[in-house]
Amino acid sequence: MPPANTTQFQNANHAEICDIVIGFDFGTSCSKVILQSPYFADRRAMLVPFGHLGHPINSHLLPTKLYYDGHGNCSLTTDLNSLCTSGIKLRLLQNPDIGESLAGFVITPRTLAIAYIALVLRHARQWFLTTQSKIYGSYRIRWHLNIGMPSPGYDDHDRRELFRSIAMDAWRFSLGVESVSLARIWCYYSGELKLNGKLDIELDAINVLPEIVAEVLGYAKSNLRENGLHVLIDIGAGTVDISGFELSHYLSSGTQNRPLMGT
Numbered sequence: 001m002p003p004a005n006t007t008q009f010q011n012a013n014h015a016e017i018c019d020i021v022i023g024f025d026f027g028t029s030c031s032k033v034i035l036q037s038p039y040f041a042d043r044r045a046m047l048v049p050f051g052h053l054g055h056p057i058n059s060h061l062l063p064t065k066l067y068y069d070g071h072g073n074c075s076l077t078t079d080l081n082s083l084c085t086s087g088i089k090l091r092l093l094q095n096p097d098i099g100e101s102l103a104g105f106v107i108t109p110r111t112l113a114i115a116y117i118a119l120v121l122r123h124a125r126q127w128f129l130t131t132q133s134k135i136y137g138s139y140r141i142r143w144h145l146n147i148g149m150p151s152p153g154y155d156d157h158d159r160r161e162l163f164r165s166i167a168m169d170a171w172r173f174s175l176g177v178e179s180v181s182l183a184r185i186w187c188y189y190s191g192e193l194k195l196n197g198k199l200d201i202e203l204d205a206i207n208v209l210p211e212i213v214a215e216v217l218g219y220a221k222s223n224l225r226e227n228g229l230h231v232l233i234d235i236g237a238g239t240v241d242i243s244g245f246e247l248s249h250y251l252s253s254g255t256q257n258r259p260l261m262g263t
Helices: 088-094 109-131 157-174 182-189 211-220
Strands: 017-025 030-036 045-047 066-068 083-085 100-102 105-107 140-149 206-210 228-235 240-247 258-262
Touching: 017 109, 030 109, 066 109, 088 109, 088 157, 105 109, 105 182, 109 140, 109 157, 109 182, 140 157, 140 211, 157 182, 157 206, 206 211, 211 228, 211 240
Parallel strands: 017 140, 140 206
Antiparallel strands: 017 030, 030 045, 066 083, 100 105, 228 240, 240 258
16 A cells, blocks of 8 residues: 555545544554544444455454665565564653664664554555545544553653553654654654644544453444453463453443452
8 A cells, every 4th residue: 555645535525523543452463443433434443454465364354564775775575684672662661761872873673663653554454545535525524533552541741641642643744755764763852853843633632541451432323232240361472461440321321430459
């Protein structure tokens, strides 16, 4: 799929706004993306396919691997001259800014995460603009981004700010048609590169959610929900998350559901 050179439909009349939420599950081994229009088309949700880039078992799962050449140009697929890095999420949690030099720039877990998320966002938006124009093509899209972080709650301020900063910079580097480049990202952080400060997404539309909270709320708002005490176990590639929560008739009326614990 070619790089997206816009975040809007080419033929949109821009008379009305349609909100589209990108839900980004940044996994240890694989990632997935869901797009939803929460106020339009009956809250329609779309799971983004990745085609040949996706996992052989399920094309909606994208391996959390980044390929790059000696100049830092990045891709979600390999070629004969590319290097591959994985374990991006775990390395990010250990130390985001310790890295290694390559051809005049430094590769860190932070820059790897920014490049990977930028490429996935670019793919997701382009897929949406290419395939969903019959339903949404006459609207001006107002984007929102929700990305998960591995944390039991909202009190982990430092980690939340880290993931939000990465998400904002990933959105910035996903725009345009230039190659997503580790060298450009490093130059941006070192002050050698200035980018257009204007984004086509509001800063308060970029949100970081604890992964376990997002899972609980997803179930609580689904048609499969049942009231009562629940235990949710998320077995990931590198971690296991366990949460206990209770749903009741009173809470289902619109009040937020109350997680009892999360580890």
